[in-house]
Amino acid sequence: MLLSDHLIILPILLPLATGALLLLFDERRRVLKALISAVSVLMLAIVAVALLRLADADTGTPTTGVYLLGNWPAPFGIVLVLDRLSALMLTLTAMLACASLFYSLARWHKSGPHFHTLFQFLLMGLNGAFLTGDLFNLFVFFEVLLAASYGLVLHGSGTLRVRAGLHYIVINLAGASLFLIGVSLIYGVTGTLNMADLAVRIPAVPEENRMLLEAGGAILGVAFLVKAGMWPLSFWLPTAYMAAAAPVAAIFVILSKVGVYIILRLSLLLFGAGAGASSGFGEQWLLFGGMATIAFGAIGVLASQAMGRLAGFSILVSSGTLLAAIGLAEIEVTSGALFYMVSSTLTISAFFLLIELVERAQDPAADILAVTREAYGDDLDDEEEEEEVGVAIPATLAILGICFAGCGLLLAGMPPLSGFIAKFALLTAMMNPEGFGAGGVIPAMIWALVALLILSGLSAMIAMTRAGIRTFWAPIEGTVPRVLLIEIVPVAFLLLLCLAITVQGGPVMRYMEATARSLHAPENYIRDVLSAPRMPAPAREAHQ
Amino acid sequence: MELILAIGIGVLVGSGVWLLLRPRTYQVIVGLSLISYGVNLFIFSMGRLRVNASPVLPSGAPVDPTQYTDPIPQALVLTAIVIGFATTALFLVVLLASRGLTGSDHVDGREPN
Numbered sequence: 110m111l112l113s114d115h116l117i118i119l120p121i122l123l124p125l126a127t128g129a130l131l132l133l134f135d136e137r138r139r140v141l142k143a144l145i146s147a148v149s150v151l152m153l154a155i156v157a158v159a160l161l162r163l164a165d166a167d168t169g170t171p172t173t174g175v176y177l178l179g180n181w182p183a184p185f186g187i188v189l190v191l192d193r194l195s196a197l198m199l200t201l202t203a204m205l206a207c208a209s210l211f212y213s214l215a216r217w218h219k220s221g222p223h224f225h226t227l228f229q230f231l232l233m234g235l236n237g238a239f240l241t242g243d244l245f246n247l248f249v250f251f252e253v254l255l256a257a258s259y260g261l262v263l264h265g266s267g268t269l270r271v272r273a274g275l276h277y278i279v280i281n282l283a284g285a286s287l288f289l290i291g292v293s294l295i296y297g298v299t300g301t302l303n304m305a306d307l308a309v310r311i312p313a314v315p316e317e318n319r320m321l322l323e324a325g326g327a328i329l330g331v332a333f334l335v336k337a338g339m340w341p342l343s344f345w346l347p348t349a350y351m352a353a354a355a356p357v358a359a360i361f362v363i364l365s366k367v368g369v370y371i372i373l374r375l376s377l378l379l380f381g382a383g384a385g386a387s388s389g390f391g392e393q394w395l396l397f398g399g400m401a402t403i404a405f406g407a408i409g410v411l412a413s414q415a416m417g418r419l420a421g422f423s424i425l426v427s428s429g430t431l432l433a434a435i436g437l438a439e440i441e442v443t444s445g446a447l448f449y450m451v452s453s454t455l456t457i458s459a460f461f462l463l464i465e466l467v468e469r470a471q472d473p474a475a476d477i478l479a480v481t482r483e484a485y486g487d488d489l490d491d492e493e494e495e496e497e498v499g500v501a502i503p504a505t506l507a508i509l510g511i512c513f514a515g516c517g518l519l520l521a522g523m524p525p526l527s528g529f530i531a532k533f534a535l536l537t538a539m540m541n542p543e544g545f546g547a548g549g550v551i552p553a554m555i556w557a558l559v560a561l562l563i564l565s566g567l568s569a570m571i572a573m574t575r576a577g578i579r580t581f582w583a584p585i586e587g588t589v590p591r592v593l594l595i596e597i598v599p600v601a602f603l604l605l606l607c608l609a610i611t612v613q614g615g616p617v618m619r620y621m622e623a624t625a626r627s628l629h630a631p632e633n634y635i636r637d638v639l640s641a642p643r644m645p646a647p648a649r650e651a652h653q
Numbered sequence: 654m655e656l657i658l659a660i661g662i663g664v665l666v667g668s669g670v671w672l673l674l675r676p677r678t679y680q681v682i683v684g685l686s687l688i689s690y691g692v693n694l695f696i697f698s699m700g701r702l703r704v705n706a707s708p709v710l711p712s713g714a715p716v717d718p719t720q721y722t723d724p725i726p727q728a729l730v731l732t733a734i735v736i737g738f739a740t741t742a743l744f745l746v747v748l749l750a751s752r753g754l755t756g757s758d759h760v761d762g763r764e765p766n
Contacts, residue, residue, distance in 0.1 A: 245729055245732070248732075248733075249732065249736070252736045252740070255740070256739065256740060256743065259740075259743055259747070260743075263747065263750075266750075266754075267754075268754045268755055268762065271747065271750050271751045271754050271755075271762075272751060272755065272761070272762040274747055275678070275747055275748070275751050275760065275762075276760070278740075278743070278744050278747055279673070279681055279685070279744070279760075282685050282689075282740055282741070282744060283673060283685065283688070285736075285737075285740070286685075286688050286689060286692045289692045289693075289695075289696060289733055290692055290695060292696075292729075293695060293696040293699040293726065293729065294699065296699055296725070296726065296729075297699035297700075297701075302725070
């Protein structure tokens with residue numbers, strides 16, 4: 110077995126080993142811990158990019174990388190599967206991880222114990238969830254990432270965080286129960302937990318068991334929709350994300366995308382075109398739920414006084430857009446949605462990091478108008494004040510302002526940045542299902558979705574303009590925040606990534622289209638997983 | 654046996670959901686525990702109920718699978734119990750932290766007016 114074959118499991122092993130290693134060091138050896146953690150995250154980024162290239166290597170026939178754990182053949186053992194979608198998610202995670210980790214090195218990693226360990230375990234859970242090809246293994250990785258996220262959401266302590274964290278934990282524990290019920294129902298009906306094997310067996314499920322199967326799928330779906338934040342299940346999300354420390358919130362942006370990722374994968378694999386009588390199950394729910402989420406998120410964005418809340422509701426808008434796009438289940442829409450997912454995740458993550466820097470400058474007196482802020486608690490600032498070492502950047506306000514404007518453009522989906530390309534790709538795909546100008550009558554549902562998408566962009570624009578004026582222009586005697594280089598560089602890095610996918614729009618879009626095509630025609634995925642060859646037993650040395 | 658198990662799961666989950674919707678954190682944690690017991694029994698029942706059948710196959714000899722019970726749900730239950738136990742313990746810590754910081758055992762951290 111070549112070294113490159115083992116590369117697939119590295120995104121799980123690397124954070125696991127790093128996290129465990131970091132536990133051995135005392136909290137006082139902060140520099141060493143930070144160094145190990147940073148090196149590990151950088152290596153993870155390199156591995157993720159290598160896997161991305163591996164997954165995209167052969168453009169003709171999509172090849173799926175399969176890693177048999179314990180060398181058991183596919184339906185019996187647990188498999189890790191690398192295809193374009195999981196490679197994309199791994200890369201996105203690694204990029205966000207780099208940005209949040211380096212940002213946290215300025216001050217946040219000091220404000221509580223075991224930050225780096227929890228961070229690494231979170232990465233392990235995320236990478237595992239993206240790679241696994243087995244439903245129960247997915248549960249295990251889901252729990253790993255949730256357990257780490259429980260610790261991280263409380264990082265920095267304080268009443269507000271504990272209160273929001275309590276709700277976050279209860280909701281996710283209840284969600285985990287739903288997850289288990291769904292998984293076991295599906296197992297009870299089909300007798301397998303391997304996703305590829307499930308896709309083979311679902312068309313053959315007898316009619317009297319189909320209702321049980323679909324109930325299982327629906328209950329499983331609810332568990333992920335809680336995570337993704339679909340409308341009636343999303344009230345916890347803005348508060349929890351706003352309360353979390355800035356680098357934690359930035360990496361949490363990918364957590365809501367885990368739910369979206371799994372729904373995208375399972376709905377197309379298990380209930381896609383080849384699923385017989387269950388084909389298309391749940392699509393309407395996703396479409397309508399997604400639309401309700403966009404509406405709720407857009408109203409929330411407009412109503413937010415605090416910028417943290419604004420960012421939290423932006424996540425809901427992003428999730429809603431993705432869910433509605435998945436509900437439409439068309440290749441072009443899916444590829445647009447994938448582009449939108451990358452762009453919006455990077456943007457909101459950068460925005461979460463930026464908010465903390467911007468709010469550092471704010472004079473509390475300037476916020477008298479924002480009365481409601483008090484309701485959310487002022488104890489965000491109770492971090493221990495320490496002497497900060499590092500390079501403070503010049504022209505702080507100008508740089509912060511430029512980053513803020515970039516976030517605004519990206520969130521609203523205005524040209525020239527990637528937010529526009531993403532929305533444009535989505536809208537054209539929705540309005541021209543059979544190629545540009547070739548479609549017949551566009552159904553009313555599509556018109557409603559198009560209107561919602563545009564209005565959500567408008568509401569983001571209004572809210573961002575208002576917040577920007579209040580922060581950068583309104584203060585008469587503005588205090589300039591002290592921003593370290595290591596804090597602004599991650600924000601700029603994420604925004605530059607958005608710029609990069611704008612400039613490289615063609616190749617990125619081609620990748621997304623290839624991803625969407627293989628998702629909508631999962632035959633290759635199924636064949637590759639189920640026919641993955643076992644390793645031959647190593648030749649034993651002859652003993653005497 | 655099916656009926657008793659079904660009623661047992663129903664009662665556990667039903668009481669759990671009711672407690673989960675109560676305003677005190679202690680009720681919530683007991684509710685979550687009851688739900689996870691119900692869910693564990695449910696996973697177990699998804700391997701079909703068999704009496705006097707072992708889930709472990711003997712090695713070597715040819716086996717008749719109808720004489721054995723499905724081992725996978727039992728393995729799943731073990732994992733689910735461990736994970737559920739750990740997360741419940743973690744929640745207990747947060748519950749105590751919340752009680753200490755806010756001085757209230759209400760889930761919102763303050764008494765309703």
